[in-house]
Amino acid sequence: MEKTEKPYLLICGAGPTGLLLAMEMQRRGVPYRIVDKKEGPSQHSKALGYWARTLEIFRKTGLDRAVVDAGNPIHAVSSYYQNQKLGEVSLNQINSPYPFGLILPQSDLERLMIQKLEELGGYVEWNTRFKEAKEIENGVEITLSHLGDLEETIRCPYLVGCDGAKSSVREMLHLPFKATPYPDAFVLVDAKFDWPRAEDQLEGHLHPDGALIHFPFGKGRGRILYMRKKGEDPHQLPSVAQVEQVIKERTGEKIVLSDVEWISPFGIHHVVSTAFRKGRTLLCGDAVHVHSPAGGQGANTGMQDAYNLAWRLGLLYHKRADESILDTYEEERMKVAKEVVAFSDQLTKSIEMIGGRTFLPKAVVKLLFRLGLKSLSHSKKLQELFSNKLAEISVNYRGTSGVSETVDEAAPRLSQKLLPGDLVPHLRLPNGEELIDLLDDQQYTLLVFSTKKVEVENVRILVMDPSTKEHFGVTGEAFFLVRPDRYIAYRSNYFLDKLPC
Numbered sequence: 001m002e003k004t005e006k007p008y009l010l011i012c013g014a015g016p017t018g019l020l021l022a023m024e025m026q027r028r029g030v031p032y033r034i035v036d037k038k039e040g041p042s043q044h045s046k047a048l049g050y051w052a053r054t055l056e057i058f059r060k061t062g063l064d065r066a067v068v069d070a071g072n073p074i075h076a077v078s079s080y081y082q083n084q085k086l087g088e089v090s091l092n093q094i095n096s097p098y099p100f101g102l103i104l105p106q107s108d109l110e111r112l113m114i115q116k117l118e119e120l121g122g123y124v125e126w127n128t129r130f131k132e133a134k135e136i137e138n139g140v141e142i143t144l145s146h147l148g149d150l151e152e153t154i155r156c157p158y159l160v161g162c163d164g165a166k167s168s169v170r171e172m173l174h175l176p177f178k179a180t181p182y183p184d185a186f187v188l189v190d191a192k193f194d195w196p197r198a199e200d201q202l203e204g205h206l207h208p209d210g211a212l213i214h215f216p217f218g219k220g221r222g223r224i225l226y227m228r229k230k231g232e233d234p235h236q237l238p239s240v241a242q243v244e245q246v247i248k249e250r251t252g253e254k255i256v257l258s259d260v261e262w263i264s265p266f267g268i269h270h271v272v273s274t275a276f277r278k279g280r281t282l283l284c285g286d287a288v289h290v291h292s293p294a295g296g297q298g299a300n301t302g303m304q305d306a307y308n309l310a311w312r313l314g315l316l317y318h319k320r321a322d323e324s325i326l327d328t329y330e331e332e333r334m335k336v337a338k339e340v341v342a343f344s345d346q347l348t349k350s351i352e353m354i355g356g357r358t359f360l361p362k363a364v365v366k367l368l369f370r371l372g373l374k375s376l377s378h379s380k381k382l383q384e385l386f387s388n389k390l391a392e393i394s395v396n397y398r399g400t401s402g403v404s405e406t407v408d409e410a411a412p413r414l415s416q417k418l419l420p421g422d423l424v425p426h427l428r429l430p431n432g433e434e435l436i437d438l439l440d441d442q443q444y445t446l447l448v449f450s451t452k453k454v455e456v457e458n459v460r461i462l463v464m465d466p467s468t469k470e471h472f473g474v475t476g477e478a479f480f481l482v483r484p485d486r487y488i489a490y491r492s493n494y495f496l497d498k499l500p501c
């Protein structure tokens, strides 16, 4: 295939983060190249949980349907303590067209993303390693190395490092990235399990020797991830019989494993980079944040970094914005990365605590956990909060410098329900359409709550049905300016004939 002659950016790394960015560049008509040092797509399952916000991002290309068809939807997370069911958290409260978690091995997701990229007209350049780069006037000069050490130098305005936790792009920028390890060691097993219960539940088995989690892939296949007993050699691979024994001890179930695809020791740690950008080089995904897999946020957060960057690069390339549009990328995504690390850290520590890693007596720990789970299982509100957090639907950029409002105190009020920096909620309109399908993801959309006529260049205008006012906290006239990534950039109840955009 012909290489893009004048790429606007080079994407280094074709994991989920780089692939998402490439798909979005393709869709937005931005010339790019994407390279990866591997000889082809990854064969390892690695991440396997995809949440509603990611599926919403896939929606515009139709990738959502392919991914949902290939994956196994999870409708609840159940917890057990020493074989006794403690409670269940339903995921049905996720406010999205996808009110579930989706289990799909990362290798399958990447395969579907590559297929979609090719359908859109793009492709990955495999066997192509990023070596080094230097900033030049209005761009970056990048050295790539192809098979047989054949070197190539290219120049383009931007370089985006999506090259994972050991990112060479980040190292080139000399950004510190020292991870803090968790004390526990884990084992990961992908196989066929004759699991006795429904496959639409994720099960967490808490046990004094350590937790064990079962992720069903569907059709009898799945992954178990378990914490090793204290004192065990973290590097030694257990045999299949030993894994079956651990499952028996921690779940009370005699489960037979077959068709074992992957057994791997697994250590976890967390770190967030001190910067996500230096000049014309930007970083996304594991290259800038790594954390515990508890909550399954890793790959999702990386793809959402790429999405946050994609609409900015799209507007910039098409000269609908100036370079300052890139300024808030780091501020917004660093905020999210820190929140994700804190959330997965809390989840990990709760799991560790129940596994005996605490000074509290076991009976007290069990009681605390039971009480916590009981309130979560019985409160719809708490379940809604928790599941929307897991699904990354509640990620917001409130208080960051790229979002704002003008509130006229004399006009009918705007409530605090939906603030600048919030995601426009998933809403079915009276005519049956989904609001998220009407928002423009290539330019801004203005949601108008008024009968006055409004015209603004390069902005899609959407006059909102009055019945939707309550969802936006609007009592009189108002407008909400929505970014291409569906976040509210600006809101006002100020007069509508003088718009700021």
Ligand SMILES: Cc1cc2nc3c(=O)[nH]c(=O)nc-3n(C[C@H](O)[C@H](O)[C@H](O)COP(=O)(O)OP(=O)(O)OC[C@H]3O[C@@H](n4cnc5c(N)ncnc54)[C@H](O)[C@@H]3O)c2cc1C
Pocket (backbone or CB within 6 Å): 012, 013, 014, 015, 016, 017, 018, 035, 036, 037, 038, 045, 046, 047, 048, 049, 106, 128, 129, 130, 131, 162, 163, 164, 165, 166, 167, 168, 169, 188, 264, 266, 284, 285, 286, 287, 293, 296, 297, 298, 299, 300, 302
């Ligand atoms: C064993 C394991 C289990 C995991 N389980 C989970 C889980 O259950 N849930 C979860 O959310 N996350 C999990 N993760 C983490 C998840 O896999 C990552 O968050 C995700 O892969 C990050 O995607 P990425 O695209 O940012 O980086 P990566 O997937 O690491 O992709 C980076 C790409 O860059 C390429 N590259 C690197 N250097 C160069 C270079 N110099 N030149 C060219 N290309 C380069 C690499 O070949 C690679 O293809 C797991 C990870 C592992 C290893």
